[in-house]
Amino acid sequence: MSLPDYYEVAVPSPLRRLFHYLPPPDHGQRIAPGSRVRVPFGSRQLVGLVTRAASGDIPGERALRAIDQVIDDEPLVPAELLTLARWAADYYQHPPGEALASILPSLLRRGDPCPQTGAWQWQLSVRGRGLPADVFPHAPRRRQLVDLLRDAPKTAAELRSAGISTAIIRALDERGLIERLLSHSDFTVQGPLLAEQPPEPHADQRQALAALELDRYQTYLLHGDTGTGKTEIYLRAIERVLRLGRQALVLVPEISLTPQTLARFEARFGCSVAILHSGLGEVERARTWVAARDGGIGVLIGTRSAAFAPLRALGIIIVDEEHDLSYKQQDGFRYSARDVAVVRARSAGIPLLLGSATPSLESLHNAARGRYRTLRLTQRTGAAAAPRWELIDLRRAGLREGLSAPALEAIGDTLAAGRQALVFLNRRGYATALLCHDCAWIGGCPHCETRLTVHLAAARMICHHCGHSRPLPARCPDCGSAHLQQLGQGTERAEGTLRELFPQAPVLRIDRDSTRGRRSLETKLARINSGGPGILVGTQMLAKGHHFPDLDLAVILNADDGLMSPDFRGSERLGQLLTQVAGRAGRGDRPGRVLVQSHYCDHPLLSVLVESGYGALAERLLHERAAAGMPPHTALALLRAEARAARQAEALLAKARQIGESLSARVQFLGPLPAPLEKRGGRYRFLLSLSCSHRGPLHELLAALAVRLESLPEARQVRWSLDADPQEML
Ligand code: ADP
Ligand code: ZN
Ligand code: ZN
Numbered sequence: 001m002s003l004p005d006y007y008e009v010a011v012p013s014p015l016r017r018l019f020h021y022l023p024p025p026d027h028g029q030r031i032a033p034g035s036r037v038r039v040p041f042g043s044r045q046l047v048g049l050v051t052r053a054a055s056g057d058i059p060g061e062r063a064l065r066a067i068d069q070v071i072d073d074e075p076l077v078p079a080e081l082l083t084l085a086r087w088a089a090d091y092y093q094h095p096p097g098e099a100l101a102s103i104l105p106s107l108l109r110r111g112d113p114c115p116q117t118g119a120w121q122w123q124l125s126v127r128g129r130g131l132p133a134d135v136f137p138h139a140p141r142r143r144q145l146v147d148l149l150r151d152a153p154k155t156a157a158e159l160r161s162a163g164i165s166t167a168i169i170r171a172l173d174e175r176g177l178i179e180r181l182l183s184h185s186d187f188t189v190q191g192p193l194l195a196e197q198p199p200e201p202h203a204d205q206r207q208a209l210a211a212l213e214l215d216r217y218q219t220y221l222l223h224g225d226t227g228t229g230k231t232e233i234y235l236r237a238i239e240r241v242l243r244l245g246r247q248a249l250v251l252v253p254e255i256s257l258t259p260q261t262l263a264r265f266e267a268r269f270g271c272s273v274a275i276l277h278s279g280l281g282e283v284e285r286a287r288t289w290v291a292a293r294d295g296g297i298g299v300l301i302g303t304r305s306a307a308f309a310p311l312r313a314l315g316i317i318i319v320d321e322e323h324d325l326s327y328k329q330q331d332g333f334r335y336s337a338r339d340v341a342v343v344r345a346r347s348a349g350i351p352l353l354l355g356s357a358t359p360s361l362e363s364l365h366n367a368a369r370g371r372y373r374t375l376r377l378t379q380r381t382g383a384a385a386a387p388r389w390e391l392i393d394l395r396r397a398g399l400r401e402g403l404s405a406p407a408l409e410a411i412g413d414t415l416a417a418g419r420q421a422l423v424f425l426n427r428r429g430y431a432t433a434l435l436c437h438d439c440a441w442i443g444g445c446p447h448c449e450t451r452l453t454v455h456l457a458a459a460r461m462i463c464h465h466c467g468h469s470r471p472l473p474a475r476c477p478d479c480g481s482a483h484l485q486q487l488g489q490g491t492e493r494a495e496g497t498l499r500e501l502f503p504q505a506p507v508l509r510i511d512r513d514s515t516r517g518r519r520s521l522e523t524k525l526a527r528i529n530s531g532g533p534g535i536l537v538g539t540q541m542l543a544k545g546h547h548f549p550d551l552d553l554a555v556i557l558n559a560d561d562g563l564m565s566p567d568f569r570g571s572e573r574l575g576q577l578l579t580q581v582a583g584r585a586g587r588g589d590r591p592g593r594v595l596v597q598s599h600y601c602d603h604p605l606l607s608v609l610v611e612s613g614y615g616a617l618a619e620r621l622l623h624e625r626a627a628a629g630m631p632p633h634t635a636l637a638l639l640r641a642e643a644r645a646a647r648q649a650e651a652l653l654a655k656a657r658q659i660g661e662s663l664s665a666r667v668q669f670l671g672p673l674p675a676p677l678e679k680r681g682g683r684y685r686f687l688l689s690l691s692c693s694h695r696g697p698l699h700e701l702l703a704a705l706a707v708r709l710e711s712l713p714e715a716r717q718v719r720w721s722l723d724a725d726p727q728e729m730l
Contacts, residue, residue, distance in 0.1 A: 003030055004053035006064060011041055011048040012101035016706055018051060020059060022066040034075030034082055036111060038068045047111040049077060049100050071111055078293065081310050084344050091699065093706050093722040094333045102333050103308035107286040115287045121180070122169065123153040128177035141168050149178060193242055195270045198235065205229050208375035209236055214244065214315065217346045221367045222355040224377025225386065226583030230355045234318050235268050237353060242271060242298050246315025250301045251337055253324035255279045256521050257545050261301050271298035276306045304329060307337035314348055317341045321545060322354035322363060323576050328727040336725060357583055358576040358614045361622055365632040387582050387592035389610045393601045401497040402489045407555045407595050408501065414553045415505045415533040423494055423537040424581045425557040428511040429453035432488025434461060436476035449679040454486055466681040494537050494557065502535060510538035543580040552592055554585040559598040559606060566676050567729045568630055571605050572621055579614040635695040637702055638723040639688040646684035652718045653688040659708050660690065664701040667692045677730055
């Protein structure tokens with residue numbers, strides 16, 4: 001094959017384009033797309049990925065520079081993944097070079113050599129294959145080795161377990177009859193597929209499994225409360241895929257859930273199950289990535305970024321807790337792993353399972369329109385009934401540190417019965433503010449438009465938005481008064497209160513502060529799951545998928561934040577959060593009890609949720625969104641801008657709106673408006689919202705707008721970013 005005139009290379013740069021380079025002068029071979037190369041870029045040298053080889057007129061006026069060095073002989077990134085990442089870069093308006101770099105493990109991004117993941121195996125050499133069947137009549141072990149290798153190559157370990165000693169192997173090696181090769185162990189060839197006997201599926205599960213087709217693209221929305229057997233469906237579906245010799249990709253929302261999922265999947269399957277997430281060491285991550293690519297892993301479990309993991313023979317994708325906010329990256333490359341999975345499954349022609357007890361309105365909407373197929377699970381396994389919900393009116397209840405009398409009584413009863421209770425509040429720290437009783441000074445963040453949270457154990461006040469922190473003052477910094485009041489309640493304070501009120505029971509706090517250590521979350525979960533009475537107090541970390549077999553009671557300290565949220569998704573999220581927390585209760589053999597404290601007990605959304613459940617709430621919210629012209633009925637994007645001077649950020653958005661209006665008559669604009677958190681980290685923040693009844697025109701405009709903004713001189717002093725399908729209106 002002749003050499004191309006030039007290559008198109010994705011270079012990690014903030015510019016929204018690919019770059020062109022001449023072939024390296026001393027390289028006689030054609031470089032395949034997906035291979036890494038070192039290229040000169042300005043005065044630096046960067047690692048880029050070749051996306052295309054081209055011949056003909058060289059684009060651009062300037063003389064092209066040549067590629068310095070080719071890193072990979074074989075393409076590192078499979079073609080399927082190149083296409084997927086480039087689609088995502090386009091859709092989410094991210095520079096393609098940065099997007100492509102970000103899907104690589106950091107080790108490989110830097111240009112390190114691709115790690116070897118295969119196992120060394122022995123096979124017959126050409127001479128060995130020519131041996132007669134009755135070779136070595138007086139050396140039965142040697143004969144056995146030849147016979148074994150006639151079947152298939154074997155690792156040294158396999159040979160040893162067949163009774164072949166190292167001496168025998170060496171003897172035949174020295175005679176040139178056998179040789180060693182590095183082969184990627186194929187996950188399908190090892191032992192029996194099932195390591196345990198799965199339970200008989202119940203009626204709902206049988207129906208769902210019968211509906212699942214493996215040989216074509218279809219997204220299925222697997223909607224079932226916690227404990228209705230969704231994970232069992234994943235396992236069954238994966239079993240079928242593995243039997244076809246194909247691989248499964250499973251996305252979970254949290255790193256902390258990966259060990260639990262890994263354990264359950266490893267117990268089921270005899271083939272190799274692996275995890276991939278940002279908490280792994282660099283080398284381990286790169287090795288897993290390459291092993292998955294080469295087919296050495298049967299089931300890959302990972303968090304958001306694993307949506308871009310390479311898999312040679314992908315047969316199914318599963319997204320567990322598909323509604324979870326963590327699937328959307330909130331900065332930089334703002335992709336939604338769930339939506340990337342949809343695109344990936346479609347182009348691979350394979351099924352995608354989206355599982356949740358509380359599906360997002362987006363997915364429910366897609367199911368209602370017939371784009372996704374709904375698989376409904378309603379039967380709880382075991383004897384457990386659905387939890388009972390009760391509302392507690394905070395206006396009338398006597399409170400002790402945020403806990404009402406009925407809640408305290410319920411916790412007491414639960415502990416007395418030897419069972420466990422969970423207390424949920426979505427704020428870490430001790431108090432939400434520090435107030436001077438005499439002069440009304442309030443501890444605020446100097447860089448953000450927000451109050452500092454009091455963290456008593458650390459004796460500091462910390463900004464939860466920019467991380468700014470200062471020592472906890474003993475006296476008011478303004479008037480010197482010692483009358484400082486700690487307002488509001490965080491998990492740290494609730495923990496203290498519960499310890500005082502229930503000294504006989506262990507109280508375990510689970511939030512980002514208390515689980516910082518490498519194994520501290522696992523240790524805490526193990527402690528609670530070892531049984532006996534106890535109280536768990538924590539944030540939404542508790543709401544995500546963990547199993548607590550001895551938990552009977554969930555208390556939601558305050559539902560009001562969600563009801564009063566300025567974000568149009570606030571009530572959807574509240575419904576999801578409360579239902580997920582409730583799902584933690586009563587997983588054993590008895591029904592759980594859920595107490596929701598609120599000042600707005602007669603709020604229509606709260607009553608729908610408590611009386612009729614999440615499904616009814618979601619239906620109602622979908623109608624409201626349709627009436628208001630909000631997603632999922634319309635396509636939405638945000639242009640965010642932040643600058644040291646508020647005026648600069650606002651002016652850039654005004655200009656963007658002007659440009660946008662001149663480019664498209666179909667897209668609707670709202671703003672510039674100050675962001676709900678108007679100042680963060682010393683920068684003023686503004687939003688411009690862009691919406692359209694159809695995705696196409698909106699995305700055309702976004703692409704054109706990005707190019708125009710890139711070239712505006714006034715955009716240089718402003719940090720701006722586009723967010724397609726934003727999940728948070730911050
Ligand atoms: P989900 O993922 O919806 O929370 P799981 O699949 O984890 O539900 O199932 C809840 C519990 O019920 C698990 O302990 C699981 O092993 C068990 N289970 C699931 N399906 C069955 C079944 N058909 N028969 C018996 N036990 C089942
Ligand atoms: Zn004061
Ligand atoms: Zn701050």
